[in-house]
Amino acid sequence: MSAPAGPSNPSLVTGRIRDTDQVVNAQGKRKAEEDAEEGGEVVVNKNKRHRKDKPWDTDDIDHWKIDPFTEADNVSGPFTEESSFAVLFPKYREQYLRESWGAVTKVLGKHGIACTLDLLTGTMTVLTTRKTFDPYIILSSRDLIKLLARGVSLPQAAKVLEDGVACDVIKIGGLVRNKERFVKRRQRLVGPGGSTLKAIELLTNCYILVQGNTVSCMGEYKGLKEVRRIVLDCMKNVHPIYRIKELMIRRELAKDPKLAGESWDRFLPQFKKRNLKTSEKTARKNRAQGNSADGATSNQTPLGTASKMPNTVVDPSVTSPATAPEKTKKQKKVYTPFPPPQQPSKLDMQLASGEYFLKSKDKERMERRKKEEEQNVVTEAKRAQREEAFIAPAEKAGQTIEERKKAKKSKKREE
Numbered sequence: 001m002s003a004p005a006g007p008s009n010p011s012l013v014t015g016r017i018r019d020t021d022q023v024v025n026a027q028g029k030r031k032a033e034e035d036a037e038e039g040g041e042v043v044v045n046k047n048k049r050h051r052k053d054k055p056w057d058t059d060d061i062d063h064w065k066i067d068p069f070t071e072a073d074n075v076s077g078p079f080t081e082e083s084s085f086a087v088l089f090p091k092y093r094e095q096y097l098r099e100s101w102g103a104v105t106k107v108l109g110k111h112g113i114a115c116t117l118d119l120l121t122g123t124m125t126v127l128t129t130r131k132t133f134d135p136y137i138i139l140s141s142r143d144l145i146k147l148l149a150r151g152v153s154l155p156q157a158a159k160v161l162e163d164g165v166a167c168d169v170i171k172i173g174g175l176v177r178n179k180e181r182f183v184k185r186r187q188r189l190v191g192p193g194g195s196t197l198k199a200i201e202l203l204t205n206c207y208i209l210v211q212g213n214t215v216s217c218m219g220e221y222k223g224l225k226e227v228r229r230i231v232l233d234c235m236k237n238v239h240p241i242y243r244i245k246e247l248m249i250r251r252e253l254a255k256d257p258k259l260a261g262e263s264w265d266r267f268l269p270q271f272k273k274r275n276l277k278t279s280e281k282t283a284r285k286n287r288a289q290g291n292s293a294d295g296a297t298s299n300q301t302p303l304g305t306a307s308k309m310p311n312t313v314v315d316p317s318v319t320s321p322a323t324a325p326e327k328t329k330k331q332k333k334v335y336t337p338f339p340p341p342q343q344p345s346k347l348d349m350q351l352a353s354g355e356y357f358l359k360s361k362d363k364e365r366m367e368r369r370k371k372e373e374e375q376n377v378v379t380e381a382k383r384a385q386r387e388e389a390f391i392a393p394a395e396k397a398g399q400t401i402e403e404r405k406k407a408k409k410s411k412k413r414e415e
Helices: 010-039 090-111 139-149 154-161 178-191 190-206 223-237 238-253 278-299 346-352 361-390 402-413
Strands: 086-087 113-118 123-128 167-170 207-211 214-219
Touching: 010 190, 086 139, 090 139, 090 154, 113 139, 123 139, 123 167, 139 154, 139 167, 154 214, 167 223, 178 190, 178 207, 178 223, 190 207, 190 238, 214 223, 223 238
Parallel strands: none
Antiparallel strands: 086 123, 113 123, 167 214, 207 214
């Protein structure tokens, strides 16, 4: 006998099987619920049947707390190998390090770390000893000498040895090519009187020091991430005040527990970078120069007015009509639909002057003659300027006998 013919499409078979399984599962769930209602037993999910209650795990326990690493926690005993790190320091830090190296040795000695200062090669070295019990303390000691080399004081740098405190040295020297622009942006990060730097420190809970081509910062990992973002954006010509404003809004939003599971994008400001055209930049520059010129002319006062009237106050904004600057009104150009006449090209000018038909030797001779004439004019001007120092000043001749007699006679007549 032949086998029964099945459906030609296999997807129909799998679809029917899936529908059958769903019906069976639904019936099984309904039956389990009915049995639970009759018997009064609670149905336990099969994935959680082996879970047990943990009476020791209460809500007051902080699972994120980092317990200090003590000597009793090091069960394996002293380290089998020695680890060391060396850091170079600049010449201007030599005197401070020499004076405070005893305190550095004492601070590191509490954790079983040895340190050496080599003034010949300009290096600081930290290394583990037989007394070292914390395996991570050697990395914190490396960060300590790195901060000392970058200008951080010892009391502040010693805090990096604590748990939960990390450091980051951000290199900003190669981010901006122009030296003047780099200095301006670095000063923008500090702010007037250090106000911008202080605001960043308060919002991120980090210590920040701007020194030369680096920015050293200490604090929690989350704060260090924000500081690095602000510093790099400042070097990319994004003012720190935008990031400060965003951090202040984030701090206020974190206080509301209702917004813990929502997106904060609708509350945060969206700053768009606007690239000015060349014409707009020129107009703004001319406007600034005009304002400075008006301020300079308004502050000028006629000579002798303040000395003659010492008890009167001269208003700098009021100037006499003689000293007031003449304002020239710009005449509006008449609109014409025709384009301006085409200017003659360099080839046209050569054809008009006949230079185009000259030979190469004649052209070189003409150019050489023009250069010599220009050089003669410059040398004559410099010679005249040098000779001005040897010209004797005009001297006033004394009065003659006749002039003295006339002066006496005039005085007698007046008396």
